[in-house]
Amino acid sequence: xxxxxxxxxxxxxxxxxxxxxxxxxxxxxxxxxxxxxxxxxxxxxxxxxxxxxxxxxxxxxxxxxxxxxxxxxxxxxxxxxxxxxxxxxxxxxxxxxxxxxxxxxxxxxxxxxxxxxxxxxxxxxxxxxxxxxxxxxxxxxxxxxxxxxxxxxxxxxxxxxxxxxxxxxxxxxxxxxxxxxxxxxxxxxxxxxx
Numbered sequence: 001x002x003x004x005x006x007x008x009x010x011x012x013x014x015x016x017x018x019x020x021x022x023x024x025x026x027x028x029x030x031x032x033x034x035x036x037x038x039x040x041x042x043x044x045x046x047x048x049x050x051x052x053x054x055x056x057x058x059x060x061x062x063x064x065x066x067x068x069x070x071x072x073x074x075x076x077x078x079x080x081x082x083x084x085x086x087x088x089x090x091x092x093x094x095x096x097x098x099x100x101x102x103x104x105x106x107x108x109x110x111x112x113x114x115x116x117x118x119x120x121x122x123x124x125x126x127x128x129x130x131x132x133x134x135x136x137x138x139x140x141x142x143x144x145x146x147x148x149x150x151x152x153x154x155x156x157x158x159x160x161x162x163x164x165x166x167x168x169x170x171x172x173x174x175x176x177x178x179x180x181x182x183x184x185x186x187x188x189x190x191x192x193x194x
Contacts, residue, residue, distance in 0.1 A: 001045045001064070002028045007038050033070060045082065063100065075112065096134065109145075110134040121182040123175050126168055130175045136188045139179050141172070148189060151176045 002023055010032050013021040020029040030044055033052035038044065042056050045064035053071040056062060060074050063082035070088045074080060078092050081100035086092060090104050093112035098104060105122040107129075114134030122131035125141070133140035139151050144158065151158075155176045159169040183189040 001043055002026055002030075003043050004041050005038065005044060007032065007036055010038075010044075039076065051088065057094065069106065093134070105129065105131075109140065121179055123178065125172060125175055127164065130172065131179055132183055132188060137183070139176060139183075141175075148176075148180050148183065152180065 010021050010030055013023055016022050016029070020031055022029055028044070028046045031049040033050055033054060035053045036050045037054070038050070038056045039058035039060060041059040043061045044056070045062055045066060047065035048062045049067045050056065050062070051068055051070035051072060054068045055073045056068070057074050057076035057078060059077045061079045062068065062074070063080055063084060065083045066080045067085045068074060068080070069086055069090060072086045072088060072090045074086070074092045075094035075096060077094060078096045080086060080092070080098045081102060083100055084098050084102045086098070086104045087106035087108060089107045090109070092098060092104070092110045093114060095113045096110050097115040098110070099117035102116055104110060104116070104120070108122065110116060111134045116134055120132040120134070122129055128142035130139065130141035133145050137147050138145060139148055155173050156169045159172050164172065180189065
């Protein structure tokens with residue numbers, strides 16, 4: 001792991017035959033995409049891959065062999081575990097914690113201070129994805145982020161207002177119920193839902 005390293009420093013390291021930048025002092029290997037940014041005080045683990053245009057926030061920690069997708073954003077003081085995979089365009093909030101081996105989908109949004117210690121549930125529906133958004137008791141689909149209770153009461157109305165067919169409304173009802181059951185199982189539902 002290297003500490004407080006800049007993009008310019010990493011790019012100045014020798015590149016091995018497999019395209020890894022290798023720190024001469026620690027032998028840490030890092031793959032760094034074009035236009036990537038690494039904030040002040042960030043720590044980057046051995047074998048980490050940081051995609052094109054990705055942003056690593058100030059004092060963030062990226063674990064060994066973690067993968068940060070193209071144009072993903074890791075917030076200030078966020079922590080990404082070893083072997084975790086953050087999808088292209090995903091946004092991880094400030095102070096958020098993503099556990100070892102977790103997988104965060106493409107374009108997903110994880111809120112400030114959220115803690116994901118296992119891979120969250122993420123279902124790609126016919127129109128939009130739906131899943132646990134990193135806040136206990138909350139579900140997100142597309143740009144709508146609401147508590148479980150709201151979704152259970154309003155999923156069909158919300159889907160109808162957004163032009164979903166009756167079959168799609170029923171599909172999203174099933175997705176909401178599945179996500180709610182998953183959240184209860186992993187104890188990330190609200191107290192009233194556990």
